[in-house]
Amino acid sequence: MSDEYKAAAAKERTEEKDAVLSDRDGEGHGKSREPRTAELLEGERLDDLQLNGLELIQNPEKFCFGVDAVFLSDFVKVKPGERVLDLGTGNGIIPILLSAKTKGSHFTGLEIQPEMAKMARRSVSYNGLEEKVDIVTGDIKEAAEIFKPAFFDVITTNPPYMIAEHGLRNPEDAKAIARHEVLCTLDDILRESMRLLQDKGRFYMIHRPFRLTEIMIKMNHYKIEPKRIQFIYPHINKEPTMVLIEGVRGAKQRVIVEPPIVIYE
Secondary structure (H helix, E strand, O other): OOHHHHHHHHHHHHHHHHHEEEOOOOOOOOOOOOOEEEOOOOOOEEEEOOOOOOEEEEEOOOEOOOHHHHHHHHHOOOOOOOEEEEEOOOOOHHHHHHHHHOOOOEEEEEEOOHHHHHHHHHHHHHOOOOOOEEEEEOOHHHHHHHOOOOOEEEEEEOOOOEOOOOOOOOOOOHHHHHHEOOOOOHHHHHHHHHHHEEEEEEEEEEEOHHHHHHHHHHHHHOOEEEEEEEEEEOOOOOOOOEEEEEEEEOOOOOOEEOOOEEOOO
Protein backbone atom coordinates (compact mmCIF):
# COMPACT_ATOMS: atom_id res chain seq x y z
CA MET A 1 0.00 0.00 0.00
CA SER A 2 1.17 3.51 -0.77
CA ASP A 3 2.54 5.88 1.88
CA GLU A 4 -0.34 8.26 1.08
CA TYR A 5 -2.85 5.50 1.85
CA LYS A 6 -1.13 4.61 5.13
CA ALA A 7 -1.08 8.24 6.25
CA ALA A 8 -4.71 8.79 5.29
CA ALA A 9 -5.84 5.57 6.98
CA ALA A 10 -4.01 6.48 10.19
CA LYS A 11 -5.57 9.95 10.19
CA GLU A 12 -9.06 8.54 9.62
CA ARG A 13 -8.67 6.02 12.44
CA THR A 14 -7.57 8.77 14.82
CA GLU A 15 -10.55 10.96 13.90
CA GLU A 16 -12.96 8.09 14.56
CA LYS A 17 -11.74 7.32 18.09
CA ASP A 18 -13.81 10.12 19.61
CA ALA A 19 -16.95 8.70 17.99
CA VAL A 20 -16.72 5.37 19.81
CA LEU A 21 -16.62 5.14 23.60
CA SER A 22 -15.49 1.72 24.78
CA ASP A 23 -13.73 0.01 27.69
CA ARG A 24 -11.82 -3.08 26.55
CA ASP A 25 -9.10 -5.32 27.89
CA GLY A 26 -7.19 -5.09 24.61
CA GLU A 27 -7.49 -8.77 23.81
CA GLY A 28 -9.88 -8.42 20.83
CA HIS A 29 -13.40 -9.73 20.26
CA GLY A 30 -14.60 -13.02 21.71
CA LYS A 31 -12.81 -12.60 25.05
CA SER A 32 -13.81 -11.18 28.40
CA ARG A 33 -14.07 -7.40 28.39
CA GLU A 34 -15.89 -4.54 30.01
CA PRO A 35 -19.28 -3.40 28.67
CA ARG A 36 -19.00 -1.21 25.57
CA THR A 37 -20.97 1.88 24.71
CA ALA A 38 -21.24 3.16 21.14
CA GLU A 39 -22.04 6.77 20.34
CA LEU A 40 -24.65 6.50 17.60
CA LEU A 41 -25.42 9.30 15.18
CA GLU A 42 -28.98 10.30 14.32
CA GLY A 43 -30.85 7.45 12.63
CA GLU A 44 -28.25 4.81 13.51
CA ARG A 45 -28.73 1.61 15.45
CA LEU A 46 -26.49 -1.14 16.82
CA ASP A 47 -27.28 -4.65 15.58
CA ASP A 48 -26.11 -7.90 17.16
CA LEU A 49 -24.42 -10.13 14.55
CA GLN A 50 -24.90 -13.26 16.71
CA LEU A 51 -21.23 -14.10 16.22
CA ASN A 52 -18.53 -13.85 18.89
CA GLY A 53 -20.25 -10.85 20.48
CA LEU A 54 -19.82 -8.72 17.35
CA GLU A 55 -22.17 -5.82 16.70
CA LEU A 56 -22.60 -3.53 13.70
CA ILE A 57 -23.61 0.11 13.44
CA GLN A 58 -26.26 0.60 10.74
CA ASN A 59 -28.59 3.30 9.44
CA PRO A 60 -31.82 1.98 7.85
CA GLU A 61 -32.23 5.24 5.94
CA LYS A 62 -28.96 4.62 4.12
CA PHE A 63 -28.20 0.92 3.89
CA CYS A 64 -28.46 -2.22 6.00
CA PHE A 65 -26.82 -5.50 5.12
CA GLY A 66 -29.00 -8.40 3.99
CA VAL A 67 -28.86 -12.17 3.89
CA ASP A 68 -26.67 -11.97 0.77
CA ALA A 69 -23.75 -10.69 2.88
CA VAL A 70 -24.12 -13.62 5.27
CA PHE A 71 -24.23 -16.15 2.43
CA LEU A 72 -21.15 -14.59 0.85
CA SER A 73 -19.18 -14.68 4.11
CA ASP A 74 -20.03 -18.39 4.49
CA PHE A 75 -19.02 -19.14 0.87
CA VAL A 76 -15.63 -17.43 1.05
CA LYS A 77 -12.57 -19.55 1.86
CA VAL A 78 -9.71 -17.75 3.58
CA LYS A 79 -6.60 -19.66 4.60
CA PRO A 80 -4.54 -18.82 7.70
CA GLY A 81 -2.34 -15.78 7.14
CA GLU A 82 -4.05 -14.57 3.97
CA ARG A 83 -4.83 -10.93 3.18
CA VAL A 84 -8.41 -10.11 2.12
CA LEU A 85 -9.88 -7.09 0.33
CA ASP A 86 -13.63 -6.38 0.19
CA LEU A 87 -14.59 -4.08 -2.69
CA GLY A 88 -17.56 -1.79 -1.98
CA THR A 89 -17.63 -2.74 1.68
CA GLY A 90 -20.52 -0.45 2.67
CA ASN A 91 -20.96 -0.66 6.43
CA GLY A 92 -18.07 -3.13 6.71
CA ILE A 93 -20.16 -6.24 7.27
CA ILE A 94 -18.04 -8.62 5.14
CA PRO A 95 -14.60 -7.82 6.66
CA ILE A 96 -16.06 -7.90 10.16
CA LEU A 97 -17.76 -11.27 9.62
CA LEU A 98 -14.69 -12.77 7.94
CA SER A 99 -12.45 -11.61 10.77
CA ALA A 100 -14.44 -13.92 13.05
CA LYS A 101 -15.20 -16.78 10.64
CA THR A 102 -11.72 -17.26 9.18
CA LYS A 103 -8.05 -17.17 10.20
CA GLY A 104 -6.95 -14.56 7.66
CA SER A 105 -4.19 -12.22 8.82
CA HIS A 106 -5.79 -8.95 7.73
CA PHE A 107 -9.02 -7.66 6.20
CA THR A 108 -9.47 -4.42 4.27
CA GLY A 109 -12.72 -2.84 3.13
CA LEU A 110 -12.79 -0.25 0.33
CA GLU A 111 -15.77 2.13 0.27
CA ILE A 112 -16.30 5.23 -1.88
CA GLN A 113 -19.00 6.89 0.26
CA PRO A 114 -17.26 8.79 3.09
CA GLU A 115 -20.17 8.58 5.54
CA MET A 116 -20.54 4.83 5.03
CA ALA A 117 -16.79 4.36 5.44
CA LYS A 118 -16.84 6.33 8.70
CA MET A 119 -19.73 4.24 9.98
CA ALA A 120 -17.88 1.04 9.11
CA ARG A 121 -14.73 2.34 10.79
CA ARG A 122 -16.65 3.07 13.98
CA SER A 123 -17.97 -0.51 13.98
CA VAL A 124 -14.43 -1.82 13.60
CA SER A 125 -13.28 0.29 16.54
CA TYR A 126 -16.31 -0.61 18.66
CA ASN A 127 -15.55 -4.31 18.20
CA GLY A 128 -11.85 -3.87 18.97
CA LEU A 129 -10.76 -5.03 15.51
CA GLU A 130 -8.39 -2.19 14.59
CA GLU A 131 -5.42 -4.55 14.32
CA LYS A 132 -7.23 -6.92 11.93
CA VAL A 133 -9.59 -4.74 9.90
CA ASP A 134 -9.00 -1.50 7.97
CA ILE A 135 -11.68 0.55 6.22
CA VAL A 136 -10.33 2.70 3.38
CA THR A 137 -12.25 5.50 1.70
CA GLY A 138 -11.66 5.25 -2.03
CA ASP A 139 -12.98 4.49 -5.50
CA ILE A 140 -13.08 0.90 -6.77
CA LYS A 141 -12.07 2.18 -10.20
CA GLU A 142 -8.77 3.34 -8.65
CA ALA A 143 -8.21 0.36 -6.34
CA ALA A 144 -5.04 -0.78 -8.11
CA GLU A 145 -3.56 2.68 -7.49
CA ILE A 146 -4.59 2.74 -3.83
CA PHE A 147 -3.09 -0.68 -3.06
CA LYS A 148 -0.03 -2.54 -4.29
CA PRO A 149 -0.56 -4.72 -7.40
CA ALA A 150 -0.92 -8.45 -6.67
CA PHE A 151 -1.08 -7.66 -2.93
CA PHE A 152 -4.16 -9.67 -1.91
CA ASP A 153 -4.77 -13.40 -1.63
CA VAL A 154 -8.55 -13.04 -1.61
CA ILE A 155 -10.98 -10.42 -2.93
CA THR A 156 -14.67 -10.37 -2.03
CA THR A 157 -17.50 -8.23 -3.32
CA ASN A 158 -21.25 -7.89 -2.94
CA PRO A 159 -21.68 -5.45 -5.83
CA PRO A 160 -24.66 -3.53 -7.18
CA TYR A 161 -26.82 -6.04 -9.01
CA MET A 162 -28.68 -3.72 -11.38
CA ILE A 163 -27.33 -1.77 -14.31
CA ALA A 164 -27.45 2.01 -13.77
CA GLU A 165 -30.49 2.69 -15.95
CA HIS A 166 -32.70 -0.04 -14.49
CA GLY A 167 -35.31 1.66 -12.27
CA LEU A 168 -32.83 4.27 -10.99
CA ARG A 169 -34.42 7.37 -9.45
CA ASN A 170 -31.84 9.14 -7.32
CA PRO A 171 -28.23 8.35 -8.30
CA GLU A 172 -26.89 10.05 -5.13
CA ASP A 173 -29.01 8.00 -2.73
CA ALA A 174 -26.96 5.52 -0.66
CA LYS A 175 -29.43 2.71 -1.30
CA ALA A 176 -29.39 3.39 -5.05
CA ILE A 177 -25.57 3.30 -5.04
CA ALA A 178 -25.68 -0.08 -3.28
CA ARG A 179 -28.20 -1.55 -5.75
CA HIS A 180 -27.32 0.05 -9.10
CA GLU A 181 -24.06 0.36 -11.04
CA VAL A 182 -23.88 4.11 -10.47
CA LEU A 183 -20.30 4.51 -9.23
CA CYS A 184 -18.76 1.31 -10.58
CA THR A 185 -19.55 -1.46 -13.04
CA LEU A 186 -18.89 -5.18 -13.18
CA ASP A 187 -15.98 -4.43 -15.52
CA ASP A 188 -14.45 -2.04 -12.96
CA ILE A 189 -14.65 -4.66 -10.22
CA LEU A 190 -13.16 -7.47 -12.30
CA ARG A 191 -10.43 -5.30 -13.86
CA GLU A 192 -9.20 -4.02 -10.50
CA SER A 193 -9.48 -7.50 -8.94
CA MET A 194 -7.30 -8.92 -11.72
CA ARG A 195 -4.66 -6.29 -10.92
CA LEU A 196 -4.79 -6.73 -7.15
CA LEU A 197 -4.96 -10.52 -6.84
CA GLN A 198 -1.82 -12.60 -6.61
CA ASP A 199 -1.41 -15.37 -9.15
CA LYS A 200 -3.92 -18.09 -8.19
CA GLY A 201 -5.56 -15.59 -5.83
CA ARG A 202 -9.28 -16.16 -5.25
CA PHE A 203 -12.21 -13.91 -6.11
CA TYR A 204 -15.63 -14.28 -4.45
CA MET A 205 -18.85 -12.56 -5.48
CA ILE A 206 -22.60 -12.83 -4.94
CA HIS A 207 -24.83 -11.61 -7.76
CA ARG A 208 -28.09 -12.19 -9.60
CA PRO A 209 -28.51 -15.26 -11.83
CA PHE A 210 -29.98 -13.24 -14.70
CA ARG A 211 -26.52 -11.73 -15.27
CA LEU A 212 -24.61 -15.02 -15.00
CA THR A 213 -23.72 -15.28 -18.70
CA GLU A 214 -22.28 -11.77 -18.65
CA ILE A 215 -20.41 -12.48 -15.41
CA MET A 216 -18.80 -15.67 -16.72
CA ILE A 217 -17.70 -14.05 -19.99
CA LYS A 218 -16.21 -11.04 -18.23
CA MET A 219 -14.46 -13.08 -15.56
CA ASN A 220 -12.77 -15.07 -18.30
CA HIS A 221 -11.82 -11.85 -20.09
CA TYR A 222 -10.12 -10.53 -16.95
CA LYS A 223 -8.27 -13.81 -16.37
CA ILE A 224 -10.31 -14.75 -13.30
CA GLU A 225 -11.48 -18.24 -14.15
CA PRO A 226 -14.84 -19.33 -12.63
CA LYS A 227 -14.20 -22.39 -10.45
CA ARG A 228 -17.18 -22.81 -8.13
CA ILE A 229 -20.85 -21.78 -8.41
CA GLN A 230 -23.71 -22.15 -5.95
CA PHE A 231 -27.30 -21.03 -6.53
CA ILE A 232 -29.56 -19.75 -3.75
CA TYR A 233 -33.29 -20.48 -3.96
CA PRO A 234 -36.04 -18.92 -1.82
CA HIS A 235 -37.99 -22.19 -2.26
CA ILE A 236 -36.95 -25.36 -4.06
CA ASN A 237 -39.76 -24.97 -6.62
CA LYS A 238 -38.87 -21.35 -7.42
CA GLU A 239 -36.16 -19.83 -9.58
CA PRO A 240 -32.87 -18.96 -7.83
CA THR A 241 -32.60 -15.35 -6.73
CA MET A 242 -28.86 -15.24 -5.99
CA VAL A 243 -25.70 -16.95 -7.17
CA LEU A 244 -22.35 -17.29 -5.40
CA ILE A 245 -19.25 -17.44 -7.58
CA GLU A 246 -15.63 -18.26 -6.85
CA GLY A 247 -12.95 -17.47 -9.42
CA VAL A 248 -9.19 -18.02 -9.44
CA ARG A 249 -6.77 -15.69 -11.16
CA GLY A 250 -4.79 -17.45 -13.86
CA ALA A 251 -6.41 -20.86 -13.33
CA LYS A 252 -7.37 -23.44 -15.93
CA GLN A 253 -10.96 -23.92 -17.04
CA ARG A 254 -12.99 -26.21 -14.81
CA VAL A 255 -16.06 -25.23 -12.83
CA ILE A 256 -17.96 -27.06 -10.08
CA VAL A 257 -21.65 -26.40 -9.41
CA GLU A 258 -22.28 -27.05 -5.74
CA PRO A 259 -25.57 -28.26 -4.24
CA PRO A 260 -28.06 -25.38 -3.98
CA ILE A 261 -28.94 -23.41 -0.89
CA VAL A 262 -32.69 -23.36 -0.20
CA ILE A 263 -33.69 -20.61 2.22
CA TYR A 264 -37.19 -21.88 3.05
CA GLU A 265 -37.64 -25.64 3.07
